[in-house]
Amino acid sequence: MNFYIVIPAHNEANFIAKTLQSIASQTLAPKAVVVVNDNSLDNTQTIVEAFTKQYHFIKLVNIKSANTHLPGTKIINAFYKGFETLDKDYDVICKFDADLIFPENYLETLAHHFKSNKNLGMVSGHCYVKQKNTWQREQITGKKHIRGALKAYKKQCFLDIGMLKKDMGWDTIDEILAKYYKWNILLDDNLKVKHLKPTGANYSKQANLLQGQAMYKMRYGFILTFILGTYNAIKRNDFATFNNYILGYLKAQRENAKPFITKEQGKFVRQQRWIDFKNKISI
Known part of the structure; x- marks a missing residue:
């Protein structure tokens, strides 16, 4: 399966290298990875450029936007800036955050799930955060909700739901619309993704x-x-x-x-x- 991945990144110099290395080390390599450097003021661009020289499937897009870190419109606008640079030859489109470490079999396991169930529209693992030197599942949402940090959509499901909404709540409405269009959603408890920065850590009031x-x-x-x-x-x-x-x-x-x-x-x-x-x- 062809996996296309778009990663919006705003001031992620402390994490982006670990994220990209975990993606580059997958047992099933993605066909394309686009990092959208969204007005970063740190070394995010330099770090990503180093990866683009080493891995042919990784590329960088630089954009300018407001410097405030907010969920919703800013993130999805950045996603589309990356998505628009891709062709349509994808089977699965992913929106990933820039502060994750994926297990090496992550994409291969997603592919297995998609191939095993033709009605599966979205699938992911769970985010884990480090607490007192142990990795524990992030409790900000329930166990049946796919976090906005690691969305993966089968192509037809992605098109059926009208792609991603440019607003707060996009990562809730996408799942509900997927169910509306009779798609199944799966979270694999065995896929543990390390989330290096707690959700909403830098969100404004x-x-x-x-x-x-x-x-x-x-x-x-x-x-x-x-x-x-x-x-x-x-x-x-x-x-x-x-x-x-x-x-x-x-x-x-x-x-x-x-x-x-x-x-x-x-x-x-x-x-x-x-x-x-x-x-x-x-x-």
């Missing part, structure tokens, strides 16, 4: 505001947004989380922001999010 705006655009509705905002605020012991979710939602509503899914898809999304929430609180 604006991230929760954007999350609220995204909930409006994903057609969650106010009640579901209110409940999820409350749940996350309690979980984080931070009332500001709830406040920013609601302010973000109301801002998008006031500005009549355009949803990025249809009404029919929105109904399905709400049903799935209610199911997910009920499962969370029943654990």
Whole structure:
């Protein structure tokens, strides 16, 4: 299978070499890897350039954007800058973060899963972070959600869901839309990926505001947004989380922001999010 990988990178000099080396050492080599250096102020560009000289399938794209590190639009815009440089001869398209270390059989195992199940649209391993000298599964999301850090899509699934949404929440809506189009999703517990930088470590306080705006655009509705905002605020012991979710939602509503899914898809999304929430609180 032809794996194409796009890696958005913003000031990742401390990690990018380890990520690229783990990809270059795969038992199944990717056909193409594009690192999108998104306005980095450190040595990210120099490090990636060294890899491009050593490995023919790795290339670098430099772009300019805002220097603020935020999830959502900035990351996906960078992804597309890399994706646009690729041809269409891919079987699987991956969006990976620049601070991961993959086991050497990672891509080979993904290929096996895709080949074994024709209805499999997305597959990944789990992210692990180092805590007290041991690697433990990152708990920021549930065990059934593929992290935005290591997305891998079968080509037709990627096209069916309309590719990636340029907004906060893109890595939730992609899975729900995949299910809407009858694709299966798999997380392989045996694939342990080392995540060198905790998720959201450098995100600004604006991230929760954007999350609220995204909930409006994903057609969650106010009640579901209110409940999820409350749940996350309690979980984080931070009332500001709830406040920013609601302010973000109301801002998008006031500005009549355009949803990025249809009404029919929105109904399905709400049903799935209610199911997910009920499962969370029943654990």
